[in-house]
Amino acid sequence: MGPFDWLPQAPLEPLQLDWLNGVEVAVLRLDRIDPLISGNKWFKLTGHLAQAQQAGASGIISLGGAYSNHLHALAAAGKRFGFATVGLLRGHPQDTPTVFDLQAFGMHLHWLGYGGYRARHEPGFWLPWRERYPHLHPVPEGGGAMTGALGCGVLLEQVRTQLHTLGWADYDAWWLAAGTGTTLAGLVLAEAGGHPVFGAMAVPDDHGVAQNVQAIVQGGYELLDASRGGFAKADQPLLEFIATTEQACGLALEPLYTGKALLALKQQIEAGRFAPGTRLIFVHTGGLQGRRGFAD
Ligand SMILES: Cc1ncc(COP(=O)(O)O)c(C=O)c1O
Structure with a gap:
């Protein structure tokens, strides 16, 4: 089998939502790399x-x-x-x-x-x-x-080469959903201390995300709880947030990972975590196929 030299490019797009409060967010659309092979x-x-x-x-x-x-x-x-x-x-x-x-x-x-x-x-x-x-x-x-994490390092390059399309010279941090923490660890490795990576944990503590990440990298990231009481639990406010986001800006999210991650970001912005003018890269890690038949 192989070799596999297919390196799909993920578009980087500005996000416009009324709750951003001056924080600038660009979405790395891994959900858009291919019609069938989606996400991280x-x-x-x-x-x-x-x-x-x-x-x-x-x-x-x-x-x-x-x-x-x-x-x-x-x-x-x-x-x-x-x-x-x-x-x-x-x-x-x-x-x-x-x-x-x-x-x-x-x-x-x-x-x-x-x-x-x-x-x-x-x-x-x-x-x-x-x-x-x-x-x-x-x-x-x-x-x-580690093998999975290393493959995610190219995402850094994909962001760097597209920053000019946003008129950005640089960004301040990454924000993404963590399930095992592998994608996050890959970004931390590639950043090598350059920019911090925030992981919105879509699963409860006992899934061992912190241990998984620690086994690959030391420092350069922060994990936040975004599990909303369990994996595969989609509560009403989350589902409403996903529907409102899609109506407001056309960005489709699913309830297990990306919806939780963006809602956690909203909560952190509302709590004053990021000053206006902060520039964040939100990684859309895909997963939209999984929402078919699930949310209903
Ligand atoms: C859509 C989606 N986003 C995020 C994740 C989390 O990625 P990771 O396991 O690398 O933390 C997964 C799978 O685990 C996923 O399917």
Whole structure:
């Protein structure tokens, strides 16, 4: 498989909303890099795909849920670039728009149940799958770890080369959703102390975001709680905020990550966290495919 030299460019666009209170925000639209392969997922996958290629693998085996953006991007990439994909899914067989797409992209699915999926961090978990699919390269949940983080470094370059379109010479900080913290860690690594990175944690503390990030970088970032009481919980104010934002400026968000991240930014601006004139890069990490059938 590979080599994979596809490096999609994410547009950088100014955000206009009435609550910004003089803070200037530009959105790095990872949701717009491609019609099918969306968001931070492609960037997190690139290093894993390079490793798979070096190992002489013929495809990738990975895990996720029935709405997984990671599996969706992986399956779409497999179809686009002609490599085999196998997905190990959480829970019992169900039909979601995501699962339908995975199958249409040619991903082979195995449903692990809930207990089976919980065992994914146990030492012997991969053994039977490695035996069953010896030619496939395993990728951890969400395309994480150092390999995933390093692939996100190119986003810094994409922002730098587009700053002039906003009339900006520089920016002050990054703001993005964190699920595992891999994308955030990749930006922190690439910044090497240049600009701070704020991570709006879309998942509760016990998901280990802080530990994941600490395993990759030391300092240069700040994590804030944006979980709103749990992962996959979409409360009414959040859904209203997403609808209002889309009406006001056309920016589509989903309730699991990007909606929570932008709402957390609004709250911080209202609390006076950023002075007027501060310039922020908000990363739209995609995930819009996952909202089909979910929010209703
Ligand atoms: C749409 C979307 N945004 C953000 C994230 C979080 O990225 P990370 O796991 O790198 O923190 C994910 C997945 O985890 C996602 O699917």
